[in-house]
Amino acid sequence: MSDLGTFIAGLPKAELHLHIEGSLEPELMFALAQRNGVAIPFASIDEVRAAYSFSRLQDFLDIYYQGANVLVTEADFHDLAAAYFARVAADGVVHAEIMFDPQTHTDRGIAFDTVIRGLLSAMEEAEAEHGITSRLIMSFLRHLDEESAFATLAMAEPWLDRIAAVGLDSSELGHPPEKFARVFAAARAKGLRLVAHAGEEGPPAYVEQALDLLGVDRLDHGNRSLEDPVLTARLAREGMTLTVCPLSNLKLCVVDDMADHPIDRMLAEGIRATVNSDDPAYFGGYVADNYVAAAEARGLSRQDLARLARNSFLGSFLDDAAVAAHLARLDAYVAEAR
Numbered sequence: 001m002s003d004l005g006t007f008i009a010g011l012p013k014a015e016l017h018l019h020i021e022g023s024l025e026p027e028l029m030f031a032l033a034q035r036n037g038v039a040i041p042f043a044s045i046d047e048v049r050a051a052y053s054f055s056r057l058q059d060f061l062d063i064y065y066q067g068a069n070v071l072v073t074e075a076d077f078h079d080l081a082a083a084y085f086a087r088v089a090a091d092g093v094v095h096a097e098i099m100f101d102p103q104t105h106t107d108r109g110i111a112f113d114t115v116i117r118g119l120l121s122a123m124e125e126a127e128a129e130h131g132i133t134s135r136l137i138m139s140f141l142r143h144l145d146e147e148s149a150f151a152t153l154a155m156a157e158p159w160l161d162r163i164a165a166v167g168l169d170s171s172e173l174g175h176p177p178e179k180f181a182r183v184f185a186a187a188r189a190k191g192l193r194l195v196a197h198a199g200e201e202g203p204p205a206y207v208e209q210a211l212d213l214l215g216v217d218r219l220d221h222g223n224r225s226l227e228d229p230v231l232t233a234r235l236a237r238e239g240m241t242l243t244v245c246p247l248s249n250l251k252l253c254v255v256d257d258m259a260d261h262p263i264d265r266m267l268a269e270g271i272r273a274t275v276n277s278d279d280p281a282y283f284g285g286y287v288a289d290n291y292v293a294a295a296e297a298r299g300l301s302r303q304d305l306a307r308l309a310r311n312s313f314l315g316s317f318l319d320d321a322a323v324a325a326h327l328a329r330l331d332a333y334v335a336e337a338r
């Protein structure tokens, strides 16, 4: 590993933008397809990987929802999340706030309880085995209607003490945040934190809606905010965390080239940007790979990388004491590496 790679792998960090269904590696997809007798339209693992070529978000989503069909039992959800935690333990991840999409599973007859029990047991194990703490974010699929989101929130009722936040993902264009303003208000009233994807493919106006109509605590992606200088200044002024995903942006053509990635511009504008993997099994890398790709393409310094890791704790839903402890460990690591 390069010096840069070694520094990044050891840098304590939180991952704040990770869809657990997007960490389904082709090897596990095949194993689960066999275990559950589910047919998949691929003859080999190489064929699966060859299909991962996308020119927009929707190309990816079509394949991602198809892949999720192999997830059936509580053990499947457990194994999926356990594989993620084992993998990112090597990436310096000490805390992860992971999204799951209940509707992807409940709409095909899998019980909400099956999904969440599997994920929660893997999260408990990850803390014991890898020292990684984690939180759950329940994301609503924005291509579905408000009624379906409300039904999902109702299913989550017995589990609210184990869910940190709700999120909003899937096809952005044509599904503005305003469509979910009432569901987000209801989630807020139940004590949940709020995050939403906005400004990945959607315009700056969608980011404004996420802030003003949903009242999000954190913004997923947010790239297109930079098209609007007033919005850019507002995000910086309000200390809004952006969970940016460089390899995802490249794979989904949000940027044409990593050399054009705006991560350092976000930092220069004073935005609390973080680096995350989004759907690592589909986009060619886990969180440390995202730091390395951005650092190499944009010439990020160790100071920039430490800033990004620092932002990941500041933008997390951990309490102040836990954030302070992580920051102290991060500072010690950076001082030691000098």
Ligand SMILES: Nc1ncnc2[nH]cnc12
Binding pocket: 019, 022, 057, 064, 169, 170, 171, 172, 197, 200, 248, 278, 279
């Ligand atoms: N990058 C992304 N954007 C929107 N929805 C998603 N679901 C999983 N990954 C996503």
Ligand SMILES: [Zn+2]
Binding pocket: 017, 019, 169, 197, 220, 278
């Ligand atoms: Zn995402």
